[in-house]
Amino acid sequence: MTSARDGGTGTGGTPLTDIRNIGPATAEGLIKAGIPDAETLRALGGHEAYRRWLGAGLAPHFIGYYVLVMALxxxxxxxxxxxxxxxxxxxxxxxxxxxxxxxxxxxxxxEKDRLHWEAILDEIGLITPPKRRAGAGD
Known part of the structure; x- marks a missing residue:
């Protein structure tokens, strides 16, 4: 299965995390948006990729958008x-x-419901969000 842990491989393509500024959290979101590898991301371009990100119900964030454009x-x-x-x-x-x-x-x-409930459970201390590496680019 494709995952952010393996950099977004699973299709035989280049891992998303091989692109500068794409860390595991961004790779995970892109995978959820149906973008499994660097080749697919490059073919779509930053704007269309972010359209798919939003279409998958992932939260919009301007910095994430322009970082993706800069990365590509x-x-x-x-x-x-x-x-x-x-x-x-x-x-x-x-x-x-x-x-x-x-x-x-x-x-x-x-997906929006799941993310909403995860945020609530995290806020009240019932779950712990995934750990991020320092300086991972996300």
């Missing part, structure tokens, strides 16, 4: 200047609005 350009995540960041922000906001208007499928509803 082979650039450091913090290499985004003010003008470029403003352009990316407009694209991100438009994408969020577009996806928000899309109908909620049963799979998306189920």
């Amino acid at each position: 350009q082979g650039r450091p995540w913090n290499d985004c200047g003010p003008k470029e960041k403003a352009e990316l922000r407009r694209a991100f906001d438009a994408l969020k609005a577009e996806v928000k208007q899309a109908p909620l499928t049963p799979d998306r509803a189920k």
Whole structure:
């Protein structure tokens, strides 16, 4: 099975984590969004990949969006200047609005419910969120 632990392999493709700035948590989200490897991610591009991320019911976050765009350009995540960041922000906001208007499928509803309950259980101390490596890029 494809997992973030093995870097998103399982299709014979290059692990997602082989791309600069893509850590295990981001790889896991991309896999949930149906993007199993680096080749698929590169073919889709950052904007379409993030559309699938949102379509899978995963939480939107502007920094995650622009880090993904920077990663696919082979650039450091913090290499985004003010003008470029403003352009990316407009694209991100438009994408969020577009996806928000899309109908909620049963799979998306189920995933959103699961994430909601995990957050509640974590907040009250009944579960522990997965540990992240320091400096993993997420």
